[in-house]
Amino acid sequence: MNSPLISTTELQHLLRERGDRVLIVDAGFDLADPSAGERAHAQARLPGAVYLHLDRDLSAPRTGRNGRHPLPDREAFAARLAAIGAGPASTVVAYDASGGMYAARLWWMLRWVGHADVQVLDGGLAAWRAAGGELVQGVAEARAPGRLQALAPLVIAVDHDKLRAALGQGWPLIVDARATDRFRGENETLDPVGGRIPGAVNRFFRDNLAADGRFKPAGQLRDEWQAVLGGRAAADVVQQCGSGVTACHNLLALEVAGLGSSVLYPGSWSEWCAQPGAPVAVG
Numbered sequence: 001m002n003s004p005l006i007s008t009t010e011l012q013h014l015l016r017e018r019g020d021r022v023l024i025v026d027a028g029f030d031l032a033d034p035s036a037g038e039r040a041h042a043q044a045r046l047p048g049a050v051y052l053h054l055d056r057d058l059s060a061p062r063t064g065r066n067g068r069h070p071l072p073d074r075e076a077f078a079a080r081l082a083a084i085g086a087g088p089a090s091t092v093v094a095y096d097a098s099g100g101m102y103a104a105r106l107w108w109m110l111r112w113v114g115h116a117d118v119q120v121l122d123g124g125l126a127a128w129r130a131a132g133g134e135l136v137q138g139v140a141e142a143r144a145p146g147r148l149q150a151l152a153p154l155v156i157a158v159d160h161d162k163l164r165a166a167l168g169q170g171w172p173l174i175v176d177a178r179a180t181d182r183f184r185g186e187n188e189t190l191d192p193v194g195g196r197i198p199g200a201v202n203r204f205f206r207d208n209l210a211a212d213g214r215f216k217p218a219g220q221l222r223d224e225w226q227a228v229l230g231g232r233a234a235a236d237v238v239q240q241c242g243s244g245v246t247a248c249h250n251l252l253a254l255e256v257a258g259l260g261s262s263v264l265y266p267g268s269w270s271e272w273c274a275q276p277g278a279p280v281a282v283g
Helices: 008-021 036-043 074-083 105-111 124-130 160-166 220-227 247-256 268-272
Strands: 022-026 089-093 118-121 174-175 235-242
Touching: 008 124, 008 174, 036 074, 036 089, 074 105, 089 235, 105 118, 105 247, 118 124, 220 247, 235 247, 235 268
Parallel strands: 022 089, 089 118, 174 235
Antiparallel strands: none
């Protein structure tokens, strides 16, 4: 694959060519209403699409110290994917109705368990609808279980302790994907403490999108991200957000831009601010 994105036209062609070897996953979610994505899926979904829930399927239980969407066990997540029909030869296409913010998390997690054949539907549900793509109701018929197993990760994550120890050492550049007001410590409604990790810079994930909800062209993303990186390689940068979800959107944008992959801090601000004595910057 040349891009981690797939267009509606390309997906329609892929379905004709590969049929049941394509697994479409709806990752739609709403942080303010955790059941909204599942309800919307039942009302209108791509044919054959199955649903994975951010809290239940793409996250581990919360402990109060591990953030709002901690990563699950890798082997358990691979087993969950296998249960919905994923196998080593599956092409997985993730989509949502939120500009890719949740689909990007699923894209990253598949690569985290070593599965490279995964793409995000550019423009998501809205693009599919605009292209006249078929939509159906109800829950998809269950597939036969697949044989996907966790392999060596294709991406890199950093934990709180390592990142905290690196502060002030000249590494790394930390990029925060949250909206600018939350980055400054204002209007915080999701986490108990407002602010940011000291030294972080801001790149709101929605800045990766054009007005139509699709990702900006690769060249434009490359120029914008090179300005953020300031001469650093993407591999020397840590991406974070509120809970490790929208940071994956920035990781996806870097791949679209052809700049390679950064490191993800999965716990992000929701974990950071829950740690005793963790430094906080505001303003």
